[in-house]
Amino acid sequence: MKFGITQQFDCNYLDDRQEQLLVCVEPAIVLKSTFSDLTEHGFRRSGEQIYRPQCVSCNECQSIRVLARAHKPSKSQKRVLSKNSDIELKISDENKPEYYLLYEKYVNEIHSDGSMFPASPEQYYGFVDCEWQRPLFLEAYLDDELIGVAVTDKLNQGYSALYTFFEPSLSKRSLGIFFILKQIQLTADENLPYLYLGYQVDACKKMNYKQNFYPHERFFDNKWHLSVKKA
The missing domain is CATH 3.40.630.30 (Gcn5-related N-acetyltransferase (GNAT))
Known part of the structure; x- marks a missing residue:
C-alpha cells in the first residue's frame, strides 16, 4: 500500500494544535477493495480520500x-x-x-x-x-x-x-x-x-x-x- 503525508495545518478540533494526515494514495480500484480493511486500522473516508491523523506531537484523535x-x-x-x-x-x-x-x-x-x-x-x-x-x-x-x-x-x-x-x-x-x-x-x-x-x-x-x-x-x-x- 502507498501512503502520503500532508503538510501541517490548523487542527479542526483543538485550537492550539497543528494537524497532519496520513493519506492512502492508491488508485480507486484498490481503495474500493481495501476501504474496510483500512477502517479496521483507524482510517476514515472523506470524499475520495482515505486518511488517518498522523500528528507529530499529538494523539488526541482516536478512531x-x-x-x-x-x-x-x-x-x-x-x-x-x-x-x-x-x-x-x-x-x-x-x-x-x-x-x-x-x-x-x-x-x-x-x-x-x-x-x-x-x-x-x-x-x-x-x-x-x-x-x-x-x-x-x-x-x-x-x-x-x-x-x-x-x-x-x-x-x-x-x-x-x-x-x-x-x-x-x-x-x-x-x-x-x-x-x-x-x-x-x-x-x-x-x-x-x-x-x-x-x-x-x-x-x-x-x-x-x-x-x-x-x-x-x-x-x-x-x-x-x-x-x-x-x-
Missing part, C-alpha cells in the same frame, strides 16, 4: 467504534428514541438534491463557527460523493417532510457514520443522537459487529458525545481497546 450487537441504550438515549417515535425512517442510495438544501441550512445555522462554514455545493458533494464507494442515506421524515439525513458507508464489518445534518429548528429533538442509535440498530439488525463513528477527541467538547455509546472500542497504539460503561 471509535460501537459494538452494535452488545449496545444497550442508556436512559437518556431511550428518552431520545421515545421523543422521536413519530419520525419515519427511510433508506436511499441516491444523493438527492433536497439533501443539500437541508445540509446548507444546518451548517450555516448550527456550525457557523466551524471549518465547514459557509456551506457550498462543491464542499458537500466533495466530501460525501465517491467514485468507488456509494454511501447510503438514512432519511428522517416528520409529517412527510424531510427533517434530517445521516450519510453512512457500508463496510464488510458494519457501517461507518460519515455525517449527519438536520433541520436546525428541531435541535431539541437530539437528532444527532437519534441517528447514531438508528445506525447502531441497522448494524445489529444485519448481524454486523461495528458502527464506526469517526474520531473521538476527549479535549474537544463538540466530539464528546461519541463516547456515550457503550460498549465501544478506541484505536490507539495500533490496536483497538475496549471501553465498557461502569456500573
Whole structure:
C-alpha cells in the first residue's frame, strides 16, 4: 500500500494544535477493495480520500467504534428514541438534491463557527460523493417532510457514520443522537459487529458525545481497546 503525508495545518478540533494526515494514495480500484480493511486500522473516508491523523506531537484523535450487537441504550438515549417515535425512517442510495438544501441550512445555522462554514455545493458533494464507494442515506421524515439525513458507508464489518445534518429548528429533538442509535440498530439488525463513528477527541467538547455509546472500542497504539460503561 502507498501512503502520503500532508503538510501541517490548523487542527479542526483543538485550537492550539497543528494537524497532519496520513493519506492512502492508491488508485480507486484498490481503495474500493481495501476501504474496510483500512477502517479496521483507524482510517476514515472523506470524499475520495482515505486518511488517518498522523500528528507529530499529538494523539488526541482516536478512531471509535460501537459494538452494535452488545449496545444497550442508556436512559437518556431511550428518552431520545421515545421523543422521536413519530419520525419515519427511510433508506436511499441516491444523493438527492433536497439533501443539500437541508445540509446548507444546518451548517450555516448550527456550525457557523466551524471549518465547514459557509456551506457550498462543491464542499458537500466533495466530501460525501465517491467514485468507488456509494454511501447510503438514512432519511428522517416528520409529517412527510424531510427533517434530517445521516450519510453512512457500508463496510464488510458494519457501517461507518460519515455525517449527519438536520433541520436546525428541531435541535431539541437530539437528532444527532437519534441517528447514531438508528445506525447502531441497522448494524445489529444485519448481524454486523461495528458502527464506526469517526474520531473521538476527549479535549474537544463538540466530539464528546461519541463516547456515550457503550460498549465501544478506541484505536490507539495500533490496536483497538475496549471501553465498557461502569456500573
